Amino acid sequence: MSERRLMMKLDRTGLQRMFVALFMLSLLLTTMHQGVAKAAELGATAPQSTQLTDIVINGQSLSSKAKLLLIDGKLMVPLKPFAEAVGATYHWDANKKQVTLQKWAEPLVLMERSRNKQQQLTFKVVGKEVYIPLRDVSFELGYTLEKINTQVQIQPQIYGKIKEQIYEGDLATAREALIRLGRRSVHPYIEAHYPNTELLSSVYMFPQGEALRYFTVNGDVLSLVEVKDGFPVVTYQGYVGAPFDKTFTMEYDPLERFLKNKAKNQWGTYPKINKPLIYEFTTGWGDSSTTFYGRITVQNKEELLGTTGDPITGLPADTKQIMKTFKLPWESRTDVQQAME
Template sequence: MMKLKRAGFQRLFVALLRLSLLLTTMHQAVAEAAERGAIASQSMQFIDIVINGQPIDSKAKPLLIDGKLMVPLKPLAEAVGATYHWDVKKKQVTLQKWAEPLVLKERSRKNQQQLTFEVVSKEVYIPLRDVSLDLGYTLEKTNAQIQIQPPIHGKLKEQIYEGDLVAAREALIRINRSSVHPYIEAHRPNTELLSSVYMFPQGEALRYFTVNGDVLSLVEVKDGFPIVTYQGYVGAPFDKTFTMEYDPLGRFLENKAKNQWGTYPKINKPLIYEFTTGWGDSSTTYYGRITTLNKEELLGTTGDPVTGLPANTKQIMKTFKLPWESRTDAPAGDGIS
């Protein structure tokens, strides 16, 4: 065994002690960094955040904190058109684009499911994916870029904005709707009957009316989202015991809807409607139009029972489009004001 001289042993002992202290200090630093949401050293500089086709405008770079990609609050909120507020006393951040505000809290071990934010160098960071999805946006990642898009984008946007009436109408009514105003509560009759009502202005696909229980809503495409811009009660009576014996469209057209919010839409063209009621295979669908004189023209029915089918009804039922109807709207649109 090799023997060390006393001076050499002392030097080796001091070196080992310094190494131990260095490792301990490094371990403590890593632990402290992890406790406050450690940020990866590369700080995600290779990631490009693009919102609605525009790169996010921020000097602060995205950060990877506890496995989540975090971005600065202000530039993200401004890019998606949301208002924001950081309440230091309540330790929460609020974003609002639609009726329901999005609230983020400081990290808590008691509630791991809630949305959280982080403060790094006096900059508020929020989770990109969670916030974007909660606001209704979609995320698509390519090589070194993350695209944040509204639900109507890409091929779906082409279909809804530029496609034929059949494809555009069918695509639009299947997308979840948002609202900048709190929804009013819909009341439903004490029955197992299911029903749906869709009414499009003749020649248009970028907006429609729909009835849910005793609430009529106008849905319009804005900023890549289907937005509810008007609502009103069209049932009678206006409580939880109302029956199906009412004329919702008549009340709306006569501007007799209750608790209205939004601007009452004036109609200067016929409405093409699809009204389905019943139970599954035992349901009946009615197709027709409401004229500008508020007169109803039933053009055909399908389901159980099938009665009074004009020659062109099969085409109407298959396409939800009148044989003589052609598309007239564009992104700007007209016909309802």
């Protein structure tokens, strides 16, 4: 075979291999395109089953009722079983393409993914199911997540040791534990106004014998915090003073306005007080602050039981005990101490 004929044969062989390679590449791209199109029809980008064996919400397994998916790198769960597990109502608006979850005063809204709003809560429609991001939605509702091996536990704020303290502890232990959670309470956030000063002020009032609810004043807003569904939830709020401006004055008594039901812009139901309130009221500047301990009777009369300040000297024994425990010497717990589940 001449050199020229050999070269022509080699060229034909190379062209055939190139043609086969191009055909296979075209077939692969077509298959990939069809797969992406199919995923788009389902409203998801390559959903995958997870390796997690269980998701537990408030001690109840979610995995046995719902299929879990990984979508866009996030663990997603079906809307309905999740909402039922956390005790929330839900609404899927197909026209507006948004999901609404309602557990607290403010609804939680999830929108379809947008390039302009990367931080918003989103959802995915897979087949006929609406999927929501487990971690993001749980955090927004106030729950904590803990991964243990292949299990994810979703708990309310009051669980574990602090749950034991609040539900089973004595008055002093339970009240202290609940106050620590107070700033993370769930409420509609009536805007509080604060004086333009370094004056410190805090008010806590517990019904006599109780540890599962208390009143507190923050700025010019008074709130009632109650333990509900494993959370410290604000169930009542109202303005008990005129908004502060640059000149700070104390020309009003916030407790008097509340007790006479003269709070403004009230939210929730005004609570009926049929027992004395034990209070701790701190005011002052830095190290010069003073704390007052006392009781407000059912006739709305104030009984000052003791005062601490700087320096603390010559205090009666009863005042020292109240100071240490935020509990009257003769007071015992009378509210329901729920059994641990």
